[in-house]
Amino acid sequence: MIRAGMLKLGGGMLGQLLAADPGHRGPRVPCGQGHDAEFVSYRDKVIDTVLGPVTLTRAWYHCAACGHGFAPRDAELGVAGTSMSPGLTAMNDRAAAAGPFAKAAGLLQDLAGIRLTAKRVERAAEASGAAQAAAVRGRAALITDQKVVPLPPSPLPDKLYGVIDGTGVPMTARETAGRGGKGEDGRARTREVKLAVFFTQDKVDDEGFPIRDRESSSYIATFEPAAVFGGLVKAEGTRRGADYARQLTILGDGAAWIWNIATAKFPGATQIVDLFHAREHLNDLARLLEFMLLDS
Structure with missing residues (x-):
C-alpha cells in the first residue's frame, strides 16, 4: 500500500514536470532527411516509467516530403519509437538478462511494483539488444575505417x-x-x-x-x-x-x-x-x- 501510494505520487509529480515543456519547437523543424516538418497539433503518449504510467503531451510535426510524423520531445526524452522510459528500459534489460521473460516480468512486479507482460519484457529487451548491437557495429566500422581514432585510455593500462x-x-x-x-x-x-x-x-x-x-x-x-x-x-x-x-x-x-x-x-x-x-x-x-x- 505504501509503495503503491508513493509510486502514484511520484508518477503524478513526474507528469507535472514533463508537462512544463510540451515540446513545441516552432512552426517548422528539420525532419532529419533534409526537409522541414510542420507543426500539426499536440498529441498524447502514455509512457511507462519506474514510477508507473505517465501521459506525455507533446507537439507533433509532419513532413510532407517524407510522409511521416514525429515529436521532437520524444527524442529529447529518449522515448522515440518506444513506450518505456530509459530508466525502465535499463531495469527491464537487467531483469530480462537474468532468466526467462516471464520470470523477469515477475521480478519487476515483485521488486519494483511495475506490471509488464512477458511479451512486453521480451520485445523491449530484444529492441535494446538490437540497438546496442547496431551501435557497436557502427562504432567498430568507424574505428576500422579510421574515421574515428580513439584517444589513448587514461590511465594507460600496463x-x-x-x-x-x-x-x-x-x-x-x-x-x-x-x-x-x-x-x-x-x-x-x-x-x-x-x-x-x-x-x-x-x-x-x-x-x-x-x-x-x-x-x-x-x-x-x-x-x-x-x-x-x-x-x-x-x-x-x-x-x-x-x-x-x-x-x-x-x-x-x-x-x-x-x-x-x-x-x-x-x-x-x-x-x-x-x-x-x-x-x-x-x-x-x-x-x-x-x-x-x-x-x-
Whole structure:
C-alpha cells in the first residue's frame, strides 16, 4: 500500500514536470532527411516509467516530403519509437538478462511494483539488444575505417587482457531452420554466439591470484561469423588501448578460429590457453600417449 501510494505520487509529480515543456519547437523543424516538418497539433503518449504510467503531451510535426510524423520531445526524452522510459528500459534489460521473460516480468512486479507482460519484457529487451548491437557495429566500422581514432585510455593500462570464446545458445525451431546440427536427426537446436571481453587486472589476492579490476570489463557478443566478429574484437581492443598497453594477452580454449583472430588482429599479443582447457588438452594428450607408458 505504501509503495503503491508513493509510486502514484511520484508518477503524478513526474507528469507535472514533463508537462512544463510540451515540446513545441516552432512552426517548422528539420525532419532529419533534409526537409522541414510542420507543426500539426499536440498529441498524447502514455509512457511507462519506474514510477508507473505517465501521459506525455507533446507537439507533433509532419513532413510532407517524407510522409511521416514525429515529436521532437520524444527524442529529447529518449522515448522515440518506444513506450518505456530509459530508466525502465535499463531495469527491464537487467531483469530480462537474468532468466526467462516471464520470470523477469515477475521480478519487476515483485521488486519494483511495475506490471509488464512477458511479451512486453521480451520485445523491449530484444529492441535494446538490437540497438546496442547496431551501435557497436557502427562504432567498430568507424574505428576500422579510421574515421574515428580513439584517444589513448587514461590511465594507460600496463597490461590488457582479452578473452575470446564461443558457445551454443538454445534457440526456437524458427531460428535454427535450415541449419545443420550435431544431433542424431541432424537438426540444429542451438546457434553459436561468439563472445569477447577485455579487462585489466593489476592486483593479486592474499593467495597470489590476480583480481580483475572493478568495472574494467567491456564485452562483445554476436551471432555473426568469425570474420565479422574478428573486426568487432579488433575495434574494441583498439578502443581499450591494445596499441598502448605494454603487454596484451589473448586467452582462449585452444580452438583454431580463436588463434586465427588473435594472430591476424593482434600479432604482437601473447596467446595463452586458459588453465581449464590447458588441463583438458593435457589429459587428452596423456590418453593418446598412454600406450607408450604401458609398454615401458
